[in-house]
Amino acid sequence: MGTLAEEIKKSDSVISDPNYSALCTAMDSLGLEGAIDSVALLPQTLSEIRRVVWKTVNESDLSYFDSNPTTPPQALVELLHKVLAPTPNKVVIVTTNYDRLAEYSADQAGATTVTGFEGCLIKKLELPNSQLKMRRTRARERIVDIWKVHGSLDWFITPDGTVTSFPLIRSIPGTLQPLIIPPGKEKYSATHDEPYRTVIAEADNAFVQAGAYLCIGYGFNDEHIQPKLLAQISKGKPIVVLARTMTSACRKHIVDAGINKFLVFEYADEMHTKVYGNGWEETYDSQYWLLDNFLKIW
Known part of the structure; x- marks a missing residue:
């Protein structure tokens, strides 16, 4: 949160907000989330905060991926293996994070990832053979549901309201808006909208089951x-x-x-x-x- 706060303070759009000084003071005393909740900011400032949060977290995520494209977090991979091993071969991850570490790790664990979107992040060439067919059958039996209740770096919404996903993208495309819920009270109102509404419903089902x-x-x-x-x-x-x-x-x-x-x-x-x-x-x-x-x- 401290890193995000410093990046937000440096944004020209945020600096131009009439309550910028009050925001900085509140960040120092209340933290980022408390500051956003307590200071009246312009709508365009809140949009800029969302953009800065996306850019900062995305740069960190991609920096990790660039350095470790074939070695996701080994502790998380080991955890997935441990939970996937017994029947019913399924893991459910509910996270408020936007990053893709869970997806990287599920790929490394040889599991099928369910996020509400179709497609995979990391692919490697493997020409068909009997061992590969057996491994793909096992992968279909190994499922990792990942419910990102506050959105993901990959999620965007178009001007006409279409929700889409672009894996491992390095900048916000054109007129699209990132679908992440930044720190602050917006997380209570925005989660009534799609895709958050359905994702939270899936998370609730997972908690019950x-x-x-x-x-x-x-x-x-x-x-x-x-x-x-x-x-x-x-x-x-x-x-x-x-x-x-x-x-x-x-x-x-x-x-x-x-x-x-x-x-x-x-x-x-x-x-x-x-x-x-x-x-x-x-x-x-x-x-x-x-x-x-x-x-x-x-």
Whole structure:
């Protein structure tokens, strides 16, 4: 959020807003999301903030891809393999992030990705043979649903309202607008529109159908996304949370909520992880709040 705030401050269009000084002051005291919510900005300024957020996140995503075109995040790939291995060979990822790390990792895991759009991101030449046919059959049996409830870097809307997707694009095409919901209260109103409305409905279905949940770096601050999740864990479905720093909302909804089956792994210091369970807490050696280390004990 800090990087996004600095990029927004540098935009000429944002600087020209009459309330630019108030926005900068609010960013320093309230953070990016709080500032956007508390300062009255021109409609064109809000559109520019969306553009800057898209450009900043997209540059970071593509920088990762350019450096690692055949090696997606190995911890995430390992996690997908682990969850896909038993029947029913399916993973559901619900994310508020715009990046494509989940898609990269699903391709590496040899799974079919379902995002609501048709097509694949990463392709390699493999001429037909018996082994390839078997692998493609297995890939059709391995499914990774990825529901991006706040939009994706790939999603755009045309002036006539058509929703489309352009994988790995490096700039916003022509008159199209990026379909991402930037930080701020817009996430509550914009998610009533398509494609967010249907994507959130799919996420809700996934929360209801899942037997357990792993939350990585999620702060439990999106009240429009998490009701079904919270309802299910209150009924006894287990949840594991990995967090650099546990937010007050996470503590409220998980640790202090009286649910029966949960573990929260939180950074304690450079050598230790604090783990919270149902009514207890312990400190363990190593950084188990990081996914790659967590997978060593799972």
